[in-house]
Amino acid sequence: MKFVHWLVLGCVVALPLSASAQWQWLDKNGKKVYSDQAPPPDVPEKNILRRVGPPPAARSTANPNVDAPPLAEGTADAPAAAPKAAAAPKPTGVDKELEEKTKKAEAEQKAKQAAEEAKIAKAKADNCALARQSKATVDSGIRLAKVNAKGEREIMDDAARAAEQKRIQDVINSDCK
Template sequence: MLVLLCASSVFSASAHAQWQWVDEQGRKVFSDRPPPSQVPVERIQKRPAGAHGKTTALPATHPTPELASSQPAGRSSGVDKDLQARKTAEQAEQAQREKAKEQEQERKLARTRQDNCARAQAAQTALNDGRLMAHTNTEGERGFMDDATREAERQRAQATIASDCGPASATTPR
C-alpha cells in the first residue's frame, strides 16, 4: 500500500506542473504545457520540477488554448466565420422573401386595379346608353334609376376609371 501511495503522489505532482513565461506582448502566461519553441529560454520564468534542463516545446503551428486567449484582440477577431456566413445567407434569403412578397402584393394590386377599371368602363358604357337601368335598394326592392342617380353613378365610374385605368400610382386600392 505504501508503494502505491508514493507512486500516486509522484504522478499527481507531475499533473500539477505549471509553466510560466512572458509572451511577445509582455504578458505572463501560465500553462500546464511547455511554451512554444519561439519563446526564448530567458523568458521562461517557471518550469515544473522535472523539466529544468530541457524544454519540450509545442510546435508553433498548434497554439494552446492558453496562448490563444493571451493573444491581443486585434490578432484574433473572435468571429466564427461559418456562423457569420450562415447569418449572411439567412439575411439574404429573408431579403429575397420580403422582395418576393412585395412583388406579389404589387401583382395583386395591379390585378385589382385592372378588374376595377374593366368594371368601371363597362358601367360607364351602360350608363351612357340612355336605357333604363334597374337597381335594388336597401330594402331589396327593385327600382329604376332616375337622372340624378344615373349622373352620380356616371361620376363614380369616371372617378374609378381615372384612378385605376391610368398608370399605377401610390394610391391605396379600393
C-alpha cells in the same frame, strides 16, 4: 455476433469525441460563438472560452516552430512574413450562416412585397375593366334599374344616372392608369 455488438458500442461511445474539437469565444458584441475553426486574430485571449488544443503559451514553449510556415531560402524577411500570414482573418461559419439567413429573409420579404403588388395591380385592372363596362352601360342611354334597401327595383332617373356616371368616372380615374 458479440464482436459486432462491441464494435457498434465502441463507435457509439467514440462519436461524441468529435464534438470536443470545438472552439468557443465571445465576439465583439459579447455573443458566444461556436466553431470548429480558430477565432479570428482580433479576438483577445481572454475572450476565448474553450479551445481545441493547449493554450498558445504551452504550445510555444513545447515547440515554437509547430505553427510557423516554412521559411523561404535566401530571404531576410521570412520571419516577418509569418505574422502577416497568421494575421489573415479566417471567415467563420457563423458569419456565413448569418449572411445567408439575412439574404434569405430579404429575398422572402421582396417576394412577399412583389406578390402583394401584383395582387393589388390585378385588382385594380379588374376594377378598371368593370368600371369601363359600367360606364359604357350608363352612357348607352338604356333604362337602368337599381335595387333599393327593401329589395325593390327602382328605375334610375337623370340625377341618379349623373351621380352614377360621376362615381364610375372617379373609379376609372383612380384605377385605370
